[in-house]
Amino acid sequence: MRRANSTGAVLQGRQYTFATEEAWAQRWAQALSRAASWGAQLAVLSGSPGWDEAGDAALRQAAELAERFGMWLVADLGPERDDEGRAFQSLHVVASDGSLAGTQRQIHLTQREREMLFSPGEELATFDSPVGVLGLLRGADVGIPEVARGLTLLGAEVLIHVGTLGTVSEGAWLARLWREVQANQVFGLEAYPVGPGLVARSCVLAPVELTLEGKGVVAQASDPRAEAVIVGELDWEARKRLLAQYPILDEMNLELYRRQLLALYRGEGPS
Amino acid sequence: MTGLAQRLGVEFLRIVAQWRGRLGPARRWLSEAQFTSAVAPDAAGREVRVAAVQFPLRLCSSSREYAQACYLWTRRAVEAGAQLVVFPELIGFVPLLGLVPGIGSGALGAQIEAGPDGDDMVAILARAAAPILLPIYHFVFRSLARQFGVHIAAGSALVLGQDESVSNVVFVFGPNGAELGRQAKCHLYGLEFVMGLARGNSIEVFDTPIGKLACPVCMDHTYFETGRIAYLQDAEILLDSSADAIEEYSWWYQLRGVWGRVQESPAYGVQAMMVGDALGMPFRGRSAVFGPVGLVGGDGALARAQDCDRGEVVIADLNLEALRAYRRDLDVQPRYDWCARHLGTLWEQLAP
Numbered sequence: 001m002r003r004a005n006s007t008g009a010v011l012q013g014r015q016y017t018f019a020t021e022e023a024w025a026q027r028w029a030q031a032l033s034r035a036a037s038w039g040a041q042l043a044v045l046s047g048s049p050g051w052d053e054a055g056d057a058a059l060r061q062a063a064e065l066a067e068r069f070g071m072w073l074v075a076d077l078g079p080e081r082d083d084e085g086r087a088f089q090s091l092h093v094v095a096s097d098g099s100l101a102g103t104q105r106q107i108h109l110t111q112r113e114r115e116m117l118f119s120p121g122e123e124l125a126t127f128d129s130p131v132g133v134l135g136l137l138r139g140a141d142v143g144i145p146e147v148a149r150g151l152t153l154l155g156a157e158v159l160i161h162v163g164t165l166g167t168v169s170e171g172a173w174l175a176r177l178w179r180e181v182q183a184n185q186v187f188g189l190e191a192y193p194v195g196p197g198l199v200a201r202s203c204v205l206a207p208v209e210l211t212l213e214g215k216g217v218v219a220q221a222s223d224p225r226a227e228a229v230i231v232g233e234l235d236w237e238a239r240k241r242l243l244a245q246y247p248i249l250d251e252m253n254l255e256l257y258r259r260q261l262l263a264l265y266r267g268e269g270p271s
Numbered sequence: 272m273t274g275l276a277q278r279l280g281v282e283f284l285r286i287v288a289q290w291r292g293r294l295g296p297a298r299r300w301l302s303e304a305q306f307t308s309a310v311a312p313d314a315a316g317r318e319v320r321v322a323a324v325q326f327p328l329r330l331c332s333s334s335r336e337y338a339q340a341c342y343l344w345t346r347r348a349v350e351a352g353a354q355l356v357v358f359p360e361l362i363g364f365v366p367l368l369g370l371v372p373g374i375g376s377g378a379l380g381a382q383i384e385a386g387p388d389g390d391d392m393v394a395i396l397a398r399a400a401a402p403i404l405l406p407i408y409h410f411v412f413r414s415l416a417r418q419f420g421v422h423i424a425a426g427s428a429l430v431l432g433q434d435e436s437v438s439n440v441v442f443v444f445g446p447n448g449a450e451l452g453r454q455a456k457c458h459l460y461g462l463e464f465v466m467g468l469a470r471g472n473s474i475e476v477f478d479t480p481i482g483k484l485a486c487p488v489c490m491d492h493t494y495f496e497t498g499r500i501a502y503l504q505d506a507e508i509l510l511d512s513s514a515d516a517i518e519e520y521s522w523w524y525q526l527r528g529v530w531g532r533v534q535e536s537p538a539y540g541v542q543a544m545m546v547g548d549a550l551g552m553p554f555r556g557r558s559a560v561f562g563p564v565g566l567v568g569g570d571g572a573l574a575r576a577q578d579c580d581r582g583e584v585v586i587a588d589l590n591l592e593a594l595r596a597y598r599r600d601l602d603v604q605p606r607y608d609w610c611a612r613h614l615g616t617l618w619e620q621l622a623p
Contacts, residue, residue: 107609111602120606124613140603145495145535146610153617171564171571174526175534181526183495214521248493253457256472258498258618264503265611 005233006131008158008189009040012202012221012228015195017050024049025061031229032069038078038231042072044160046195046202049192051078063098067239070096074136074160080105086119091136092160093127101127104136108144114193116142130186131234132157137177137232139163148180150247158187158234165192165199169225173201181205185248187234199224204232209242272608287397288370296335301414304342309349309421309446311350312480317592319481321355321541322348326362326521327582328547330369335368338411345423347584354481355422359545360489360514361439361463363408363428366390368550373399387476394467401429401437409442410558417448426512426543427456429486433598436508438471441512457497462516476504488515498532506594507591509538514545520555520579530561530571537563537598539589546580555579560587566597
């Protein structure tokens with residue numbers, strides 16, 4: 001599905017609680033139009049819409065936007081609910097034909113999310129898209145390396161993180177998706193919203209070897225407090241050359257992980 | 272070169288290296304050196320001062336020369352108040368290759384470039400040299416630890432096992448000179464495959480008066496799994512003895528190592544780099560001491576070397592009490608049951 005090079009966009013928008021799904025769609029249309037004009041095949045929307053549930057109206061609006069701009073969308077369309085009424089923090093993937101490609105529930109919850117009675121997700125999913133195979137990380141999952149590693153081992157080539165950042169510290173930003181992109185040698189799209197108490201450092205990331213200044217950043221918002229459309233090209237040929245030369249995941253010590261780490265995960269270790 | 276001629280050549284080099292590497296000169300020199308005592312560990316185990324030695328590589332042509340170089344850097348660290356001194360990867364091997372006649376600059380690189388026969392030669396050299404060089408390394412560092420009264424994570428040396436396999440192993444010495452433990456490198460890279468090294472299959476944690484230490488080696492820190500294994504055994508300080516042979520140094524490239532691991536599995540990280548040019552290889556890096564960004568602020572570096580190609584001692588104070596509180600109060604704890612189910616299954620599927 002993927003071309004030799006593909007283009008991804010991250011939309012750094014203001015965090016609102018939207019009154020209606022139409023208002024939400026209207027809000028994003030202009031940014032999507034800009035991303036489309038720059039050749040983006042997929043756009044990641046920042047923030048969450050503030051609704052209690054990702055209902056049919058939200059999905060319909062997202063589908064219309066995807067079709068209108070001929071672009072895949074990754075967005076938080078509100079919490080997902082299961083048949084038992086449990087709520088999950090989730091990201092939705094909408095294909096450019098408007099169909100729902102799938103969802104990824106957040107696996108690890110913050111204290112606040114637990115207090116709000118969200119339930120943790122269980123399954124990991126990947127999504128084949130025109131910009132590569134996607135793996136999604138919402139919120140706190142980006143700080144738990146097992147999630148990104150699991151997605152990468154399932155075939156993810158582009159990790160997407162949608163979260164919030166409350167500090168201007170570069171270290172805090174580096175410790176999130178940037179760290180996972182380097183550890184798994186994948187591309188990354190990271191979306192942060194702007195707003196009161198929020199700092200946004202939305203970006204398109206790649207392994208350090210693939211970027212001109214060696215920092216691992218393909219493109220990044222220049223102002224952490226302003227809305228922005230960030231577009232970056234994912235150079236698949238360069239990644240292929242890197243993996244041929246330095247394939248980190250090919251040299252995993254599975255024997256060590258299965259014998260010692262698995263036992264420690266299960267509480268069978270010495271501590 | 273025929274197999275027989277090659278073996279005879281290696282045997283000749285081995286005998287000469289053994290002669291040049293006899294321990295007497297190192298022992299005599301160390302017996303006359305001046306030693307100051309390191310600061311004793313904090314009885315309450317709250318704080319520790321650590322030193323990462325950025326070791327300027329040179330080939331030593333005698334055990335005495337090697338002892339002098341290691342002494343000098345240990346003394347600088349101890350005089351700066353260090354209670355734990357960390358040396359780079361392969362400090363017990365590469366500098367001591369100077370004992371092998373004719374190994375001069377570029378020779379090893381030329382052997383590697385020579386192709387399959389060159390690869391064989393490097394592997395044979397590693398196997399032949401390891402048992403000669405290890406006793407010198409071990410003697411020098413246990414002597415330094417005892418005479419300065421300091422904990423030393425002495426980088427690594429090559430160890431020839433009973434099954435004839437060769438491993439890259441870090442040794443940790445206590446202030447009485449006793450060996451506290453060993454850690455074999457568990458993830459190999461580049462030249463190590465050429466050298467035919469075997470990898471370790473366990474990550475150890477050493478409980479000491481200056482904190483709980485784990486010593487995965489260089490490439491091991493590229494993998495979150497090693498840091499997690501150490502963390503789940505309560506390791507508080509990850510020691511990263513490294514030697515990166517790279518043409519162009521990058522701080523960002525370096526952050527792929529122990530810096531990333533201490534963000535995921537909160538601990539302090541002490542990274543000691545080998546620097547300089549030898550054997551046709553440019554070793555570069557900036558030794559540094561790291562902590563979780565959420566604990567130490569900034570970009571997570573408590574201290575770092577000024578240059579990537581010169582010798583330096585990097586010093587930092589680690590607040591272990593603050594680390595313990597930080598770990599206890601983490602907002603998000605990993606769901607290890609979930610990790611076991613999902614990664615366990617994936618590892619099974621990937622297993623050969």
